[in-house]
Every structure is written in structure tokens, then in C-alpha cells.
Amino acid sequence: MSDLLAARSQMGISLAFHIIFALIGIGMPVMMVVAERRWLATGDEIYHELARRWARGTAILFAVGAVSGTVLSFELGLLWPGFMRFAGAVIGMPFSLEGFAFFMEAIFLGIYLYGWDRIPPRAHLLAGVLVAVSGALSGIFVVIVNAWMNTPTGFELVNGVMTRLDPIAAMRNPAALSQTLHMLLAAYAATGLAVAGIHAFLLLKDPANAFHRRALAIALLVGGPAAVLQPVSGDLAARQVARYQTAKLAAMEAAFHTERGAPLVLGGWPDLDARTTRYAIRIPYGLSLLAFHDPGAEVKGLDAIPRDQWPNVAAVHWSFDLMAALGTYMALVALWAAFARWRQGKGEGASGKHKALAENRPLMWALVLATPMGFLATEAGWMATELGRQPWVIYGILRTKDAVTPMPGLVVPFVAFTLLYCFLGVIVALLLYRQIVRSPTVPEWLWRPMPAQREEGRGKGAK
Amino acid sequence: MAANAGAEGRGKGEGSKVTLAEILAGVVVASLNAYVLLAGADFGGGVWDLLASGPRKREQRDLVEHAIGPVWEANHVWLIVAVVLLFTCFPPAFAQLSIRLHIPFSLALFGIVLRGSAFAFRSYGGQRDEVQRRWGRLFAIASLVTPLLLGMAVGAVASGRVGEGGSGKGEGFYAIYVAPWLDPFAFAVGVFALACFAFLAAVYLTLESADPELQNDFRRRGLGAGIAVMVTGIAALALSRGVAPSLQQGLLGSPWASPLHLLTAAAALGGLAALWLRRWRWARIAAAAEVSLILWGWALTQYPYLVPPDFAIDGSAAPTITLALVLGALVLGAVILFPSLYYLFRIFKGRDTETTGTADIA
Ligand code: HDD
Ligand code: HEM
Ligand code: HEM
Numbered sequence: 001m002s003d004l005l006a007a008r009s010q011m012g013i014s015l016a017f018h019i020i021f022a023l024i025g026i027g028m029p030v031m032m033v034v035a036e037r038r039w040l041a042t043g044d045e046i047y048h049e050l051a052r053r054w055a056r057g058t059a060i061l062f063a064v065g066a067v068s069g070t071v072l073s074f075e076l077g078l079l080w081p082g083f084m085r086f087a088g089a090v091i092g093m094p095f096s097l098e099g100f101a102f103f104m105e106a107i108f109l110g111i112y113l114y115g116w117d118r119i120p121p122r123a124h125l126l127a128g129v130l131v132a133v134s135g136a137l138s139g140i141f142v143v144i145v146n147a148w149m150n151t152p153t154g155f156e157l158v159n160g161v162m163t164r165l166d167p168i169a170a171m172r173n174p175a176a177l178s179q180t181l182h183m184l185l186a187a188y189a190a191t192g193l194a195v196a197g198i199h200a201f202l203l204l205k206d207p208a209n210a211f212h213r214r215a216l217a218i219a220l221l222v223g224g225p226a227a228v229l230q231p232v233s234g235d236l237a238a239r240q241v242a243r244y245q246t247a248k249l250a251a252m253e254a255a256f257h258t259e260r261g262a263p264l265v266l267g268g269w270p271d272l273d274a275r276t277t278r279y280a281i282r283i284p285y286g287l288s289l290l291a292f293h294d295p296g297a298e299v300k301g302l303d304a305i306p307r308d309q310w311p312n313v314a315a316v317h318w319s320f321d322l323m324a325a326l327g328t329y330m331a332l333v334a335l336w337a338a339f340a341r342w343r344q345g346k347g348e349g350a351s352g353k354h355k356a357l358a359e360n361r362p363l364m365w366a367l368v369l370a371t372p373m374g375f376l377a378t379e380a381g382w383m384a385t386e387l388g389r390q391p392w393v394i395y396g397i398l399r400t401k402d403a404v405t406p407m408p409g410l411v412v413p414f415v416a417f418t419l420l421y422c423f424l425g426v427i428v429a430l431l432l433y434r435q436i437v438r439s440p441t442v443p444e445w446l447w448r449p450m451p452a453q454r455e456e457g458r459g460k461g462a463k
Numbered sequence: 464m465a466a467n468a469g470a471e472g473r474g475k476g477e478g479s480k481v482t483l484a485e486i487l488a489g490v491v492v493a494s495l496n497a498y499v500l501l502a503g504a505d506f507g508g509g510v511w512d513l514l515a516s517g518p519r520k521r522e523q524r525d526l527v528e529h530a531i532g533p534v535w536e537a538n539h540v541w542l543i544v545a546v547v548l549l550f551t552c553f554p555p556a557f558a559q560l561s562i563r564l565h566i567p568f569s570l571a572l573f574g575i576v577l578r579g580s581a582f583a584f585r586s587y588g589g590q591r592d593e594v595q596r597r598w599g600r601l602f603a604i605a606s607l608v609t610p611l612l613l614g615m616a617v618g619a620v621a622s623g624r625v626g627e628g629g630s631g632k633g634e635g636f637y638a639i640y641v642a643p644w645l646d647p648f649a650f651a652v653g654v655f656a657l658a659c660f661a662f663l664a665a666v667y668l669t670l671e672s673a674d675p676e677l678q679n680d681f682r683r684r685g686l687g688a689g690i691a692v693m694v695t696g697i698a699a700l701a702l703s704r705g706v707a708p709s710l711q712q713g714l715l716g717s718p719w720a721s722p723l724h725l726l727t728a729a730a731a732l733g734g735l736a737a738l739w740l741r742r743w744r745w746a747r748i749a750a751a752a753e754v755s756l757i758l759w760g761w762a763l764t765q766y767p768y769l770v771p772p773d774f775a776i777d778g779s780a781a782p783t784i785t786l787a788l789v790l791g792a793l794v795l796g797a798v799i800l801f802p803s804l805y806y807l808f809r810i811f812k813g814r815d816t817e818t819t820g821t822a823d824i825a
Contacts (some may be wrong), residue, residue, distance in 0.1 A: 060580075068576065075552070092789070115810055417569075
């Protein structure tokens with residue numbers, strides 16, 4: 001394995017690991033806050049229990065998210081000193097802002113997790129809101145950096161050196177809006193539907209369980225709208241890619257030839273030598289329509305790109321198709337759930353609507369199936385974005401091979417960190433599994449197997 | 464490009480004003496200072512977890528866990544702030560550090576990851592005792608190794624062998640990537656850092672408990688660690704002869720050297736005396752002052768270099784617009800940050816919380 005490949009793989013593994021916890025770090029606080037807010041508004045203790053259990057269940061994930069993020073901050077330099085030396089001054093700004101977001105998140109997370117019995121309920125809720133807001137901000141700032149790598153702006157290149165830096169213009173690069181929007185929605189959709197899927201699974205065994213019903217309702221409230229909006233924001237992202245990142249779009253769509261009225265290519269086997277994609281489904285005019293909202297628009301193919309600047313076409317194409325397929329499924333399930341809820345809300349009294357949703361077994365199964373999908377789609381989307389940018393680390397400006405550290409033997413840290421992440425992944429999965437298995441099983445949810453609750457029935461909510 | 468940039472920095476006129484870059488370098492040191500005082504003590508807590516002994520072994524460990532739980536993630540962010548500022552404001556210096564210190568930083572990252580996750584697994588895992596003990600052990604060992612490695616990296620920088628012109632004799636992997644940090648001086652700095660962190664932790668822990676027995680336990684540990692700080696500090700200074708001439712010269716020869724030494728010595732002795740007299744709050748102030756003075760002393764010996772002998776502060780700084788924007792963001796951020804931090808510490812470190820039992824989050 002060459003040093004460059006090892007460095008790329010280490011970066012990819014580290015990010016693919018971190019992003020899972022980042023998604024949860026953005027999505028879960030919103031659900032906890034909604035549950036807590038409902039507890040305060042209604043005095044219904046189940047919501048209180050729900051917020052506490054979600055907090056307890058995700059505390060581990062926050063910790064792993066924080067430490068894996070720290071690894072990334074260092075790795076930017078450890079693996080890509082050339083990139084940091086070249087670009088640190090122009091794009092460090094959002095990273096600095098992100099530092100503040102991390103601070104706020106860590107501070108109020110500490111208060112949220114450990115402060116249940118120490119501060120008034122409203123202050124506690126506010127702490128939760130701040131965790132949710134700063135989690136979203138961390139995601140936004142760091143994705144702005146990535147967007148800049150895709151569509152760099154805010155400087156002039158003179159003899160290979162950046163001059164006339166404008167860090168603010170760099171933050172307002174063309175991909176920033178579509179990528180941050182798409183990423184935030186991904187976080188809410190992925191965590192929302194994953195939590196909904198878990199509680200749907202438990203409801204299949206115990207449809208009357210009041211605890212899981214409330215959990216399901218909140219998870220769908222957070223995840224559903226995001227899942228429905230995700231294809232829309234994906235369309236925005238695709239049009240941005242089509243305009244500014246020609247090579248990536250061509251690879252995503254496995255489009256070898258520049259053409260007007262280009263078809264949408266689904267799946268298939270990209271054959272680089274024959275310059276065609278075999279066994280694919282082709283939807284006439286599809287690509288031109290999606291990328292430019294015009295069936296006759298010309299879409300640049302890989303033939304417009306020098307051969308040595310092609311990304312790995314198959315990997316980018318399949319990743320993109322996987323994301324889009326999963327996204328379509330998730331949006332459809334979310335619509336179905338909304339429809340079911342709407343119909344039941346009309347049919348029966350207000351009290352009956354939760355019940356009916358949980359007893360809709362096909363819908364519950366469809367949600368169970370969607371549990372991992374948001375996370376898979378996110379990984380696939382990032383693979384499409386990052387692999388699709390190759391061979392550039394800053395698109396059109398700096399090649400990945402010129403950014404890598406000169407230190408030899410990079411395969412050693414790559415293997416070591418990979419093993420570390422595997423180890424952590426297994427442990428986290430086991431602990432989460434225990435957490436879920438110990439969930440309250442009966443409508444008499446007050447039966448608690450945990451020793452934790454100190455002050456029984458404290459703060460019955462705002463009257 | 465970076466190497467000759469240093470020359471400009473050196474050319475800075477004598478009595479000239481403080482530059483923007485110098486202010487930001489100061490902020491980097493201040494973040495490191497906060498990291499050392501706060502996160503350093505969390506690492507030190509891990510050391511005392513490892514060394515827990517006597518009849519109150521279990522209580523000692525619980526106290527450490529209780530003290531660290533709500534704050535360690537926030538404390539840890541100071542390191543990220545320092546890193547982020549370094550690469551935004553001083554990209555060439557950051558790149559140089561990352562290349563030459565790849566190995567100790569990677570190992571320290573391993574330690575950081577294992578420490579944080581093991582702590583979380585132990586606290587929230589809700590498992591049987593014996594599994595918890597295993598996580599506790601991992602947490603404690605990682606707490607011991609990480610400061611050692613970070614200290615060794617600092618030692619390597621201070622020795623001037625991380626800079627371009629300082630790689631010294633010899634080419635080859637070992638000479639460039641290993642020798643600067645794997646030598647007696649750097650190791651001594653690592654042990655010194657560890658001793659400082661353990662000292663801070665012991666002193667702070669006397670304030671975390673209302674139980675006089677526990678306070679006594681940590682008083683004894685604090686006195687021992689305080690002496691270890693002095694011994695290892697002197698050892699590191701002695702070893703710096705020849706290895707880190709600029710450090711030694713700075714620490715012994717420059718005009719601010721004697722006041723700094725006097726203040727540090729006063730803080731050190733004051734800390735020990737306060738511990739001895741059971742004046743916990745005074746001990747905390749003195750210990751924090753001692754460690755901060757040591758850190759600033761190191762920073763001052765390096766001035767005007769970030770990475771001696773060739774990456775000067777002004778020479779490796781980003782363009783003014785970046786520096787100005789970052790400084791503006793820092794000022795605005797501080798307005799939100801410091802009240803929030805104050806709130807966090809007031810909730811969990813305030814007077815009336817000292818009697819609460821073990822950490823319990825849900
Ligand atoms: C829940 C996750 C999820 C779902 C359901 C989708 N995506 Fe996505 N997509 C992501 C999660 C994601 C991502 C992981 O968050 C990416 C990677 C980089 C980014 O900004 O977002 C991404 C990137 C990304 C890009 C590349 C942006 C760039 O490189 O600048 C495009 C064109 C799309 N997506 C398009 C779509 C379309 C048309 C979808 C329709 C169904 C879709 N995505 C569903
Ligand atoms: C939003 C912040 C992100 C930033 C700033 C970022 C930055 C980088 C950098 C600097 C590289 C190395 C240079 C290169 O290979 O082009 C890289 C590579 C890579 N990243 Fe990202 N990344 C981000 C998000 C992600 C996420 C979330 C994932 C995955 C889930 C990811 C997956 C990868 C992969 C697979 C590579 C290796 C690509 C290759 O070299 O073929 N990235 N990223
Ligand atoms: C190169 C890329 C990245 C770097 C350098 C990075 C760095 C970090 C760091 C240092 C932390 C820890 C903060 C703490 O101690 O509390 C962190 C956490 C976090 N990051 Fe990243 N990150 C990267 C990519 C991403 C991406 C792509 C996202 C998502 C959109 C993201 C979102 C978050 C969130 C939400 C947290 C808080 C996580 C939690 O508490 O579980 N980061 N990141």
C-alpha cells in the first residue's frame with residue numbers, strides 16, 4: 001500500500017467513523033428537547049423518562065464523537081500538512097468558529113447530562129436547546145470547509161501561492177449552502193428514522209406500550225419532514241455540482257460522453273476502456289432534467305476531463321446511486337407515516353391517533369427496515385463527494401498527492417487507527433444494544449430496572 | 464518557503480509594537496494554559512485513579528470520577544482551540560509540527576481516544592463491577608500515557624530539533640521523525656508534565672470532597688506530587704544542557720528569568736505550605752499559578768519563535784486579514800463562552816455541591 005493510499009484510507013476511515021457520531025450529536029438533542037418540552041407542557045412523566053433515557057443512551061456516543069473529532073483536527077495536519085500550509089489561512093476561519101460551537105456544545109452537554117437535579121427544569125431545557133443549536137452549528141461550519149474544498153473561492157492564485165485572501169468570501173463559496181443544508185437534513189433524517197425504527201421494532205412486540213408510542217411520535221416528527229425534504233435539497237446539491245464540479249457530476253452519473261438531453265444512468269457497470277456503462281437502466285433526458293431542469297441541456301461527460309483527472313468512476317457512481325435509492329425509500333416511508341397519521345387523526349378522536357399508528361404493522365416493518373438507511377446514505381453521500389473530488393484535495397487547485405505528509409510508513413498508523421475504530425465500534429454497539437434491550441417493556445412504564453432515579457417523580461412538570 | 468520566513472520575524476525592530484500575530488500566539492499559549500490547568504487536572508485524576516490505594520480506594524476513585532464527569536469534555540476543547548488557532552494563524556508552523564511530531568501526536572491521540580471512551584464506558588455502561596474495573600484501568604493508563612507524550616512533544620519543540628534548521632546531524636527516518644522526541648531531555652519534560660498534572664489534580668481534589676479522610680488522602684498525594692514537580696523540573700533543566708541551549712539560556716540568562724523563577728518558586732512553596740496547613744483554596748490558587756508560570760516561562764524562552772530555530776511568530780503568520788478576523792471572532796466568542804463556562808463550573812464545582820455522591824446522570 002503506498003503512503004498516499006494509506007493516508008487517504010486513514011482519513012476516510014476516521015471521517016466515516018466520526019460522521020456517525022456527528023449525525024447523532026446533531027439529531028438526538030433535538031429529540032431530547034422535544035420530549036422534555038412535552039414533559040414540561042403536559043406533566044406526563046413518560047416524556048420525562050424518555051428524555052432521560054435518550055440522554056443516558058447517547059452520553060457514550062457524545063464522548064466517542066468528541067474524541068474521534070479530536071483525532072480529525074490533528075489528522076488534518078498529520079496526514080495533509082501540505083493542505084493546511086496551503087489553505088489554513090483562507091479556510092481556517094470556519095474551523096475557528098467551529099471551535100466555539102464545540103465549546104458551547106460540550107459545556108451545555110455537561111450541564112444537560114449531569115444537571116437534571118441541579119438546575120430548574122426550564123434552565124435544563126434551555127441547556128438542551130443550546131446543545132442542539134451548537135451541534136448543528138459545528139456541522140455547518142465544518143461542512144463549509146468541505147464545500148470550499150469542492151468549490152474554492154476567496155483568493156487569487158499567483159505562481160502557486162494564494163494571495164488576496166478573503167476568508168469571508170471563502171466561507172460563502174458556491175457549494176456551502178447546498179452542502180450544509182443537505183448535511184443538516186441528513187442528520188435529522190438519519191437519527192430520526194433510526195430512532196423511529198428502533199421504537200417501531202419494540203412496538204411490533206408490544207403495540208400498547210405508551211413509552212415507545214411517544215418515542216415513535218417524536219422521532220417521526222424530527223426525522224419525517226427532513227427525510228421528505230432531503231431529495232429536494234439533494235436536487236439543489238446536484239445542480240450546484242453540475243455547475244461547479246463537472247468531473248464529479250460526470251462520475252456520479254457515469255456519463256462518459258458530453259451530450260444534450262443526457263439520460264439518467266442508474267446502476268450498471270462503468271467500463272472505463274470502452275467508455276460506456278454496461279447493464280445500466282437509462283431514463284431518457286433524466287440527467288439533463290435533474291442537473292439543469294431542462295431536458296435539452298448539455299451535460300459535460302468524462303470526455304471533457306483529462307484522463308488523469310478522472311475520479312474512481314465506479315465507486316462514485318455506485319455511492320451516489322446508493323444514496324439516492326436509500327433517500328427515495330426514506331422519503332416514501334416518511335410520507336406514508338404522515339399519511340397514516342393524518343388519516344387516523346381524522347377518523348378517531350385525538351386520543352386514538354397514536355394507537356392506530358403503532359398498530360399499523362406494515363408501516364412499522366417499513367420503518368424498521370429504514371433504521372440504518374440514513375446512516376448508510378450519509379456514508380455513501382460522503383464517499384461520492386470525497387472520492388468524486390479526486391485527484392484533487394482542493395478542486396482544480398491542489399492535488400491530494402501534493403498535500404500528503406512526507407513521512408514514510410503511513411500504513412502503520414492507518415492499520416492502528418482502523419483497529420482502534422473497530423474496537424470502539426464493537427463496544428459502542430454492544431453497549432447500545434444493552435441500552436435498548438433494557439427499555440421499559442410494559443405500559444406500566446414506571447417499573448424501572450435502573451438504579452439511577454434518585455428523586456422519584458420530581459418536578460411533575462410545569463402545571 | 465517557511466524556513467527563510469523565519470528570518471523576517473527575527474528582523475523585527477527592537478522596541479516595536481506588539482503585532483497582531485504576537486497577540487494570537489499569546490492566545491494560543493493562553494489556550495494551552497487553560498488546557499493544562501483544566502484538562503491537565505483531569506488527566507491527573509486518572510493518575511490518582513491508577514494509584515488509588517489504602518482503605519478508601521473505592522472512594523478515591525469515585526471522587527475522581529465525580530469530579531471529572533461533567534467537565535472533561537469542555538476542558539478538552541481547549542486543546543482543539545489551540546490546534547485550530549495554530550493552523551489558521553500559523554499554517555507553516557502547524558505543518559512543520561505535524562510532520563515532525565507525527566508519531567508522538569498519533570500516540571497521544573490514541574491515548575486521548577481511549578481515555579475519553581473508557582471513561583464514558585465506565586460511567587454510563589451500567590455494567591457489572593468487574594467490567595467497570597477493566598474500563599477504569601484503561602482510563603487510568605491512558606491518562607498516564609497521554610500527558611507523557613504531549614510533554615515529550617513540547618520537549619522536542621523546546622529543544623529546537625523540530626524546526627527545519629534544527630534537525631541536526633543525520634538524515635533518515637530515525638533522525639528526523641524519532642530522535643527529536645525520543646531523548647532524555649524530552650522524556651524528562653514528559654515526566655515533568657505528568658507530575659504537574661498529578662499535582663494539580665491532587666490539590667483540586669481536596670476541594671471536591673467534604674470528607675476529611677479523603678481530603679487527607681489527597682493532601683498527602685499533593686505534597687508528594689508537588690515535590691515530584693520540583694525534582695523532575697530540576698532534572699529537565701539539567702538535561703537541557705547541550706540539548707536545548709536556547710531554553711537553558713532563556714531560563715537562566717534573560718532579564719525576566721530571575722523574577723519568573725522567584726515567582727514560580729514562591730508559588731511552589733506556597734502551594735506546598737497551603738496544602739500542609741490545609742488551606743485548600745489557597746493551595747489551589749498557588750498550584751495553578753505555579754503551573755501557569757512554568758508554561759509561560761517556556762513560551763517566553765521560545766520567543767520570538769513558535770518552532771525554534773526557524774519558525775518565528777511573525778514570519779509564519781497568516782495574512783493580516785485572517786488574523787484580524789480570527790481575533791474578532793475570538794473576542795465575540797469570548798463574550799458568550801466565558802459566562803457559559805462560569806455557569807458550568809458554578810453548577811458542578813460550587814461550594815454547595817461538594818457533598819454530593821457519585822456521578823449520576825440519569
Ligand atoms: C440521510 C442522508 C442522505 C440522503 C437521504 C440523501 N443524501 Fe445526498 N448526501 C448526503 C446525505 C444524504 C451527505 C452525506 O450528507 C452528503 C455528502 C456531502 C454533503 O454535503 O452531503 C450528500 C451529498 C450529495 C451530493 C453531492 C454534493 C457535493 O458533493 O457537493 C448530491 C448531488 C446529493 N447528495 C444528492 C442527493 C439526492 C438527489 C438525494 C435523493 C434522494 C440524496 N442526495 C439523498
Ligand atoms: C466536512 C468536513 C470534511 C472535511 C473538511 C474533509 C476533508 C478531507 C481531506 C482534507 C481529505 C484528504 C484529501 C483528499 O483525499 O482529498 C479527505 C479525504 C477523504 N474524506 Fe473527507 N472531509 C470531510 C468530511 C468527510 C466525511 C464525513 C467523510 C465520510 C463519511 C469523508 C470521507 C473521506 C474519504 C473517503 C477521503 C479519502 C478520499 C480519497 O482520497 O479518495 N470526508 N477529506
Ligand atoms: C475534517 C473534518 C472534521 C473535523 C476536524 C472535526 C472535528 C471535530 C472535533 C474536534 C470534535 C469534538 C468537539 C468536542 O470535543 O466536543 C467534533 C465533534 C463533532 N463534529 Fe466533527 N469534525 C469533522 C467533521 C465533521 C462533520 C462532517 C460533521 C457533520 C456534519 C461534524 C459534526 C460534529 C458534531 C455534531 C460534533 C459533536 C459530536 C458529538 O458531541 O457527538 N464533524 N468534530
